[in-house]
Amino acid sequence: MSSSFHSDTPLAQRMRPTSLDAIIGQAHLLAQGAPLRRLIEQQHLPSIILHGDAGIGKTTIAMLLADAVGRPFHALSALNTGVKQLREVLDSKDSLSFAAPVVFIDEIHRFNKAQQDALLGAVESGDITLIGATTENPSFSVNNALLSRCQVYRLQPLSSEQISAVLQRAMTEDIKLKSLNIDLQAEQFISELAHGDARKALNILELAIQTADPKQTQILIDNELVSRVVQTALVRYDKDGEQHYDIVSALIKSVRGSDPDAALYWMARMLVGGEPADFIARRLVILASEDIGNANPNALLLADAALRSVQSIGMPEARIILGQVVVYLATSAKSNSTYNAINAAMKLAEKDASPVPLHLRNGVTKLMRQEGYGAGYQYPHNYPNHYYPQSYLPDNLVGTQFYKFADNQREQHSKQFMEWLRAQVASNE
Incomplete structure (x- = not known):
């Protein structure tokens, strides 16, 4: 294997589809009658947000959509584009051109409010067609004003079968790979490791080919080699996303x-x-x-x-x-009765500020006691079963019930105990 193979354009880039029909996956958006397909057929491209995981075709789809409607395409990354650079692109529109250029913003969720606001005016005026790509939920990461002016489309991770199709296409169509004698036995394993990410699958395949013994006439890509190359499963998990x-x-x-x-x-x-x-x-x-x-x-x-x-x-x-x-x-018994109870109590507390009844107030000074603080309060421990039926709510809330015993054994036992306490008092009256 020549050393130049390592320095060439990466396999994932070489295998980037050159037409919408060549894209594997995303049939819900690109198949006949699907939303994006209909837009292209009508030669109409509004501002859109493409939402989905990494490596499933957002950038490729953006480029091909612009090409399909004959628009100039400008690609920016939110990671290294400031407001100044953004305005330079927005101000660079050819005044003789009737077609608004497509401005593609990768990772648009990383744009701050000022950057997103800079886009808003150009989108509103029709000076550009915005295609934003994000791995985050746009509802939380794109400001409402900009989001309301864009159509949002969710891309789906590729299935194992679709990842396998991507790998097979690379083996049969890539000019470098098809010149090699490759025995790909780890196709399913690579598909599992990729977690729906076509770019990751192609990167694993390319790395495995580069790692294989160059002295062998046939390059064997088996699970053992892939495991050695990858070392650990490429778990898709964004702790901040x-x-x-x-x-x-x-x-x-x-x-x-x-x-x-x-x-x-x-x-x-x-x-x-x-x-x-x-x-x-x-x-x-x-x-x-x-x-x-x-x-x-x-x-x-x-x-x-x-x-x-x-x-x-x-x-x-x-x-x-x-x-x-x-x-x-x-495996424990479940109940949300206390959760519901505190929520109900807090909801009422937000709009009710009834004074504490006098008998529940703490008469710590002579003046307070003269004003009736604590008067009439009965100390429950002085009564049988440590219980005395007196009101603990403001007069206007007497009878209000926040807590309702759930139908589990422990809470039903507590309910029976409360009913027994009240019955004991009633029997002694």
Whole structure:
């Protein structure tokens, strides 16, 4: 294998599709009758945001859309473009041209408000057609004014079969690869490692070819070679991006739904992706109160103990503690009764500021006592079963119920105890 192979254009770049029909995947946008296909057929290209993971064709689609409607194409990256450079591009439109140029902004979510505002005027006036690409949810990362002037299209990660098709195309169409005698046995393994990212799959293939023994007449790309090249699974997990929140959500919902296996899987994804163990533990403490509550008060104690243990021990041993607590929480009885109760109480408290009844006030001075502070209050411990039925709410809220006993054994036991207390008082009247 010649050394020039290593310094040439990367395989992923060489295999970039040159027409919309050559794109593998994204049929929901590009197939006959799909939204982007219809736009091209009508020779109409509005400002759009392409939203999806890395390596699934956002840049390629942007370039080919501009080409399909015959527009000039300017590509910028939000990583290294300031307001000054952005304005230079926006001001460079040819006054004799009737077609608005397409300005492609990669990672548009990284633009600050001033940069996004600089785009807004040009988009509004029609001086440019904006195509923004982002791995983040545009609802949170693009300001509303700009977002409202763009169509948003979500791109999907490629399936294993589509990644395999990308690899096979490279083997049969790339001028360099088809000149080599390659036995690709690790196609499925590469597809799994790529996690829907075509560029990553091609990079793995190219790296494996470059790493293979050049003395062999046939280049064998098997699972062992790919594992040696990659070393660890290329886990797709952005700790600061949307997927961070998606996987956290999946973990919480799996525990809430009493599925310990799914909960372990999503938590493992977070740990392997480098998520700090104490962040996971803090979320589990919240869950233990919100979703389990008084159905099993021990859940909160265990989750809190896990948080303190994880903070003092750290990874990799912290995974053991987290594994224990997530299984315990997932298999515990569930109740959100106290969560609902405090939310209801706070909602009322926002609009009601009734004074504290006099008998509940603390008469610490003679003047306060003369004004009736504490008068009539009955000390419950002076009565049988340490209970005395008196009002603890303001007069206008008497009878208001925030907490409702849920239908689990522990809370129903507490309900029966409360009913028994009231019955004892009634029987003694």
